[in-house]
Amino acid sequence: MKKIEAIIRPEKLGEVRKQLDKSGYPGIMITEIEGHGKQKGLEQQWRGEKYKLEFLPKVKLEIIAKDSDADRIVSAIMETARTGAVGDGKIFISDIEDAVRIRTGDRGEKAVE
Numbered sequence: 001m002k003k004i005e006a007i008i009r010p011e012k013l014g015e016v017r018k019q020l021d022k023s024g025y026p027g028i029m030i031t032e033i034e035g036h037g038k039q040k041g042l043e044q045q046w047r048g049e050k051y052k053l054e055f056l057p058k059v060k061l062e063i064i065a066k067d068s069d070a071d072r073i074v075s076a077i078m079e080t081a082r083t084g085a086v087g088d089g090k091i092f093i094s095d096i097e098d099a100v101r102i103r104t105g106d107r108g109e110k111a112v113e
Contacts (some may be wrong), residue, residue, distance in 0.1 A: 002064070002066075002093055002095065003095075005093075006092075007059070007087070008058065010032070014082075020073065025064070027109070030059060034055035036054060037086075037090075054107060064112050065112065066109050070086040
């Protein structure tokens with residue numbers, strides 16, 4: 001099993017979810033977060049005064065999927081979330097050792113179906 005964590009622009013969430021619905025996924029967790037990458041925030045101007053937004057709003061998607069579904073899910077996120085500009089986000093993929101469905105006691109991939 002794989003854990004797919006995607007950090008994306010908030011305005012791309014709706015499009016990404018629609019694409020994931022089309023391509024199929026077992027379940028999703030969404031968290032609103034703030035952070036920055038290499039750009040170290042964003043400089044803005046308001047009423048002639050400059051100020052810096054050090055932490056930009058982002059959305060974090062977390063999906064636990066079967067190994068066989070991971071590439072399809074990552075491709076769906078990547079294609080839909082990409083604008084080509086700095087700040088599009090990142091996708092992290094890691095191995096999951098086990099999963100347990102609390103209600104039934106199912107373990108492994110059966111717990112995430």
